[in-house]
Amino acid sequence: MRLNNEGLKDRKSWENAGYSLPEYDRETVTKATSENPFWIHFGAGNIFRAFQANVVQDLLNQGVLDRGLVVAEGYDYEIIQKMNHPHDDYSILVTLKANGTVEKTIIGSVVESLALDSDNAEQFQRLKEIFSADSLQMASFTITEKGYNLYGADGKFTPLVATDLAAGPEAPISYIGKVASLLYARFLAGEKPIAMVSMDNCSHNGDKLAAAIGAFADGWSRNGLADKDFESYIKTSGKVSFPWTMIDKITPRPDASIEALLKKDGVEELDPVITGKHTYVAPFVNAEECQYLVIEDNFPNGRPALEKGGLIFTTRETVDKVEKMKVCTCLNPLHTALAVFGCLMGYTLISEEMKNPSLKKLVEQIGYTEGLPVVVNPGILDPKEFLDTVLNVRIPNPFMPDTPQRIATDTSQKLAIRFGETIKAYAADPKLNVGDLKFIPLVFAGWLRYLMGVDDNGKAFTLSSDPRLQELTAIVSGISLGASTDVEAVLDNVLSDASIWGVDLKALGMDTIVCRYFQGLIAGPGAVAAVLNKYTS
Ligand SMILES: NC(=O)c1ccc[n+]([C@@H]2O[C@H](COP(=O)([O-])OP(=O)(O)OC[C@H]3O[C@@H](n4cnc5c(N)ncnc54)[C@H](O)[C@@H]3O)[C@@H](O)[C@H]2O)c1
Ligand SMILES: O=P(O)(O)OC[C@@H](O)[C@@H](O)[C@H](O)[C@H](O)CO
Incomplete structure (x- = not known):
């Protein structure tokens, strides 16, 4: 045939x-x-x-x-x-x-x-x-x-x-x-x-x-x-x-x-x-x-x-709302979180990652706790129902051969839209506090750890293609797992680069938590799983 x-x-x-x-x-x-x-x-x-x-x-x-x-x-x-x-x-x-x-x-x-x-x-x-x-x-x-x-x-x-x-x-x-x-x-x-x-x-x-x-x-x-x-x-x-x-x-x-x-x-x-x-x-x-x-x-x-x-x-207004719902909250940020940590932890299937309680909890927290409060209901699709289906049916679908490596492609181009919009919404709302965001910064730290190209067992892995890879990997290239590192100094410039995060993390005071997580993630082999476990349990 x-x-x-x-x-x-x-x-x-x-x-x-x-x-x-x-x-x-x-x-x-x-x-x-x-x-x-x-x-x-x-x-x-x-x-x-x-x-x-x-x-x-x-x-x-x-x-x-x-x-x-x-x-x-x-x-x-x-x-x-x-x-x-x-x-x-x-x-x-x-x-x-x-x-x-x-x-x-x-x-x-x-x-x-x-x-x-x-x-x-x-x-x-x-x-x-x-x-x-x-x-x-x-x-x-x-x-x-x-x-x-x-x-x-x-x-x-x-x-x-x-x-x-x-x-x-x-x-x-x-x-x-x-x-x-x-x-x-x-x-x-x-x-x-x-x-x-x-x-x-x-x-x-x-x-x-x-x-x-x-x-x-x-x-x-x-x-x-x-x-x-x-x-x-x-x-x-x-x-x-x-x-x-x-x-x-x-x-x-x-x-x-x-x-x-x-x-x-x-x-x-x-x-x-x-x-x-x-x-x-x-x-x-x-x-x-x-x-x-x-x-x-x-x-x-x-x-x-x-x-x-x-x-x-x-209408344009409805597209805007539905797109914000999907790309900025209910699907793509969860994908990127799983992509970054999946590559670090040796996963080759997104559905398998959803069987890991820490990773499951991480995406639930990003979706339900941090994302949903700033989503405007577009009317034609209900955000909570959409998120429920993404988390319970679509991403865990064991028959889907989707990989963290595919989704990790071009992450430098995606963080701003996938997470930056939520941060901006928190910063703009007097009832919300950027400091309450705990899991989005964990993904940022995870991505910086990912850029080291060394997995949680300490073994080198191939990073997915990304137009800014060369420039970004250079920032973390001097770090070794377990070695003493002045994290604040190494990450200083990159954390204020709004072209990556969509916002200046330093200006918003989010640099401290990213650095703290990152410090934990580079503590040695197994540190990625340990940090995830610590903050999600
Ligand atoms: N795959 C999905 O699940 C999915 C779902 C919804 C939306 N999308 C959107 O569609 C896009 C493509 O996804 P895909 O699954 O077809 O990927 P793919 O890798 O199969 O195809 C990528 C396409 O983009 C082109 N391309 C890549 N880099 C380019 C560049 N620098 N300039 C111009 N063209 C370039 C390639 O030539 C190819 O035609 C995604 O980036 C995303 O925005 C994908
Ligand atoms: O296609 P990208 O590279 O923009 O993002 C990777 C995935 O998150 C994306 O392709 C999703 O599968 C898609 O957005 C689902 O509709």
């Missing part, structure tokens, strides 16, 4: 092995999409394959949609070369339910995949053609939080961005520069409307995308490298919107146990790949069943009835 056009002609074999197949005529859908694309997604990673592509597949099956998705990959072209093209853009979604049952679906809703690479003239031209189409209603993104960042650690534009700003929209090399260039093609084609929809886990994600694209529109228009009206087209015309969204579906990296399951069915050529840019991809994706995608309903060129596929369209 081969996952491509040829292999899927033998529908019977797949069906007999328990796979749900596309119920639409894919050739017709492909032709219609190619002529009149309506949705292009940037970021051909795992969440896209598991979530957006599956929603569109359902709507194609129901006959609600007659066209599919185009996907563009602007960072890691290997995904397209090694996964999309060899499999004719098909992938397998394995849904791992909390009751242990498994659903296997062949996803055929992605019908064209392109490298967003200005050196690849043919595909870049095709992308410009797609961006010039009247029919295009939305471009969405799952490119990680750091994908929107135009600046280096020195606060200046990165060299790629600076080059693009100076050179204009013809052949950009930075990610957002390339996207801005496609929008310029849409502007030149008649200033056509479009929604640019970030679906990444960052706060006010639409604003992040708007600011990044806006910097290019501004720079190019001001320097005469683009039409002077390009800036107003992007920023004030109302023709280009940047809706805010909240996305939720735990989608681990493709796991060997799932690969084995599919191989046993007779599926061939399943080998996962870790690309040169550290994306973990395979012809299949494994994910939980639970999913939410809440989107601000602001689509200047209209939109299809995606609500029929379960997406929730609402």
Whole structure:
């Protein structure tokens, strides 16, 4: 059984092995999409394959949609070369339910995949053609939080961005520069409307995308490298919107146990790949069943009835509340806490960590005690119920192969949103006291201990990738477990770096507790477990 056009002609074999197949005529859908694309997604990673592509597949099956998705990959072209093209853009979604049952679906809703690479003239031209189409209603993104960042650690534009700003929209090399260039093609084609929809886990994600694209529109228009009206087209015309969204579906990296399951069915050529840019991809994706995608309903060129596929369209205010609930309190902070301590304590499964009473207590305290008091009920989802499900069903799901190592990726980019917002809310509320936060600082100390790259047994481990890793590991590189260390001096600068925590921990007086915890965590082998035990029992 081969996952491509040829292999899927033998529908019977797949069906007999328990796979749900596309119920639409894919050739017709492909032709219609190619002529009149309506949705292009940037970021051909795992969440896209598991979530957006599956929603569109359902709507194609129901006959609600007659066209599919185009996907563009602007960072890691290997995904397209090694996964999309060899499999004719098909992938397998394995849904791992909390009751242990498994659903296997062949996803055929992605019908064209392109490298967003200005050196690849043919595909870049095709992308410009797609961006010039009247029919295009939305471009969405799952490119990680750091994908929107135009600046280096020195606060200046990165060299790629600076080059693009100076050179204009013809052949950009930075990610957002390339996207801005496609929008310029849409502007030149008649200033056509479009929604640019970030679906990444960052706060006010639409604003992040708007600011990044806006910097290019501004720079190019001001320097005469683009039409002077390009800036107003992007920023004030109302023709280009940047809706805010909240996305939720735990989608681990493709796991060997799932690969084995599919191989046993007779599926061939399943080998996962870790690309040169550290994306973990395979012809299949494994994910939980639970999913939410809440989107601000602001689509200047209209939109299809995606609500029929379960997406929730609402106001910006509601998205804001629901996103704060999930990203800042009820899910992602708990994930990061488990990621940091999981890596330190040698865990390779999040669900296993939830069997450790100290870790379970830690995330319960962060969620119920420290987070919930500052959550505003968004109305469409109840925070307490959401948190209950996260803690009792989703994270402990033993069938989910999610790892602390995946979640620890890019932690320097995530702490501010995942914990900093709660600290800010405590600082701003006269009825609350920042000093009452005991478990969030424990995660901060745990992360600084994690940066030492030495586990709780004293053995070196590989840190997950992170754009600030080099600079941050250097801070703790001189510390040895059990050796006397002037913790305050070592951590002095980093604790006041608000770009990491979202706040200046020293200014808020939280540095003392972080240093105290950190001192405990470096006391020797076993100290991480001991500190966790001491403060959670
Ligand atoms: N996996 C999940 O559980 C999940 C759930 C909800 C939201 N998300 C959001 O989606 C994002 C992607 O998750 P995923 O599971 O697809 O990860 P993934 O590792 O499978 O894919 C990452 C994608 O981001 C791109 N990317 C990585 N670094 C980039 C950079 N510097 N600039 C531009 N693009 C870059 C990669 O090329 C790839 O397309 C997450 O960062 C998160 O914001 C993920
Ligand atoms: O995807 P990231 O790297 O932003 O964060 C890792 C996980 O916390 C995240 O992917 C969750 O699984 C997801 O946010 C659940 O909806």
